[in-house]
Amino acid sequence: MERSKEIARWTEYLVSERDGAALYDAMAAREADEKVSEVFRRLAVVERKHARRWARKLEEAGAPVPPEWRSGRTRLLIWLIRRFGVSPMLPTVMSLEQAGSADYGRHVDSRDLVKDEQSHHRVLRQIARSSSGGLEGSTVAKIEGRHRTAGGNALRAAVLGWNDGLVSNLSLVMAVAGANLPASTILITGLAGLVAGAGSMALGEWLSVQSSRELYERQIAMEEAEIAEAPEEEAEELALIYEARGMSEADAKALADRIMEDPDQALDALTREELGIDPDSLGGSAWTAAVASFVLFALGALIPVIPYFFLEGKAALVASAGLSAVGLFAIGAAITLFTGRSVLFSGGRQLLFGLVAAALTFGIGRLLGVSIAG
Numbered sequence: 001m002e003r004s005k006e007i008a009r010w011t012e013y014l015v016s017e018r019d020g021a022a023l024y025d026a027m028a029a030r031e032a033d034e035k036v037s038e039v040f041r042r043l044a045v046v047e048r049k050h051a052r053r054w055a056r057k058l059e060e061a062g063a064p065v066p067p068e069w070r071s072g073r074t075r076l077l078i079w080l081i082r083r084f085g086v087s088p089m090l091p092t093v094m095s096l097e098q099a100g101s102a103d104y105g106r107h108v109d110s111r112d113l114v115k116d117e118q119s120h121h122r123v124l125r126q127i128a129r130s131s132s133g134g135l136e137g138s139t140v141a142k143i144e145g146r147h148r149t150a151g152g153n154a155l156r157a158a159v160l161g162w163n164d165g166l167v168s169n170l171s172l173v174m175a176v177a178g179a180n181l182p183a184s185t186i187l188i189t190g191l192a193g194l195v196a197g198a199g200s201m202a203l204g205e206w207l208s209v210q211s212s213r214e215l216y217e218r219q220i221a222m223e224e225a226e227i228a229e230a231p232e233e234e235a236e237e238l239a240l241i242y243e244a245r246g247m248s249e250a251d252a253k254a255l256a257d258r259i260m261e262d263p264d265q266a267l268d269a270l271t272r273e274e275l276g277i278d279p280d281s282l283g284g285s286a287w288t289a290a291v292a293s294f295v296l297f298a299l300g301a302l303i304p305v306i307p308y309f310f311l312e313g314k315a316a317l318v319a320s321a322g323l324s325a326v327g328l329f330a331i332g333a334a335i336t337l338f339t340g341r342s343v344l345f346s347g348g349r350q351l352l353f354g355l356v357a358a359a360l361t362f363g364i365g366r367l368l369g370v371s372i373a374g
Contacts, residue, residue, distance in 0.1 A: 178365025
């Protein structure tokens with residue numbers, strides 16, 4: 001029974017690798033950039049090498065080797081590639097490579113192929129950075145400069161952190177106000193929500209960034225070991241990445257060989273190019289992220305609480321809603337930095353959603369307050 005499962009798995013792998021080779025052949029034929037087309041052809045060669053491995057496994061087990069045929073999904077993908085080009089299909093092919101890598105990693109007899117599948121995924125990711133499916137230009141700097149945004153991620157985090165604090169604490173304050181509790185109680189509740197929410201956000205951000213840093217450190221250590229154990233394979237992979245970025249095969253190989261002469265430079269290059277990790281920052285400081293998250297959330301959460309320091313009753317409620325409305329519109333306007341939509345549209349949409357959430361929690365608070373009082 002166990003043997004039959006192994007044979008079925010090997011057969012599935014064989015068909016999958018044949019399909020992969022056929023896809024890369026179709027992509028090579030359709031790709032206008034000859035350099036990128038050659039990369040696809042070389043990827044097809046690797047897929048066929050994998051297929052031959054599973055065919056030998058089947059032969060050694062005395063099982064029949066299925067004839068060449070394409071699955072329905074592969075035939076459809078090939079038709080789409082021929083009809084619409086390579087670029088629209090790259091995400092799908094990348095997901096197939098990623099799935100293949102995960103499946104190979106589950107079995108001892110296929111784990112050594114995981115690196116090839118991951119390498120294919122990274123090469124496709126490099127190619128996908130061009131909107132046309134090919135890579136125009138021959139320098140890495142030109143490609144990277146096209147996708148770099150000045151402080152974009154930090155600004156986005158600031159806006160979203162502020163928004164989370166404002167919306168969540170506004171809803172909390174409105175819920176307590178709806179229950180018709182004293183202003184002092186609302187103020188204490190709002191401040192408690194501010195501290196609890198900001199602390200939770202900071203802890204979550206710290207864990208997220210620190211976990212990423214530890215993962216990156218482990219990946220870099222593994223890459224360092226691979227450079228020491230198989231420098232030729234690492235050089236070939238680095239050359240393939242540079243080819244995918246538009247360099248000629250000869251130039252890519254020469255650059256890769258020159259980089260591999262210095263182990264430190266090789267580790268730095270492979271960490272950046274193969275793993276996509278900046279070894280200097282490792283994703284940033286966990287403590288900086290935590291503090292920034294705490295402060296930004298707290299600033300947003302403070303807005304609906306401020307009126308309750310000075311006012312009571314209906315006046316405090318109206319002032320809190322009005323001040324929060326201004327903050328919500330401002331956040332929506334800031335979001336247009338990323339979306340390009342009009343300030344009125346984004347600001348108005350954010351204002352509407354925030355006030356609807358506040359109205360719902362106010363209504364719930366009012367119902368609960370009446371129920372408890374009754």
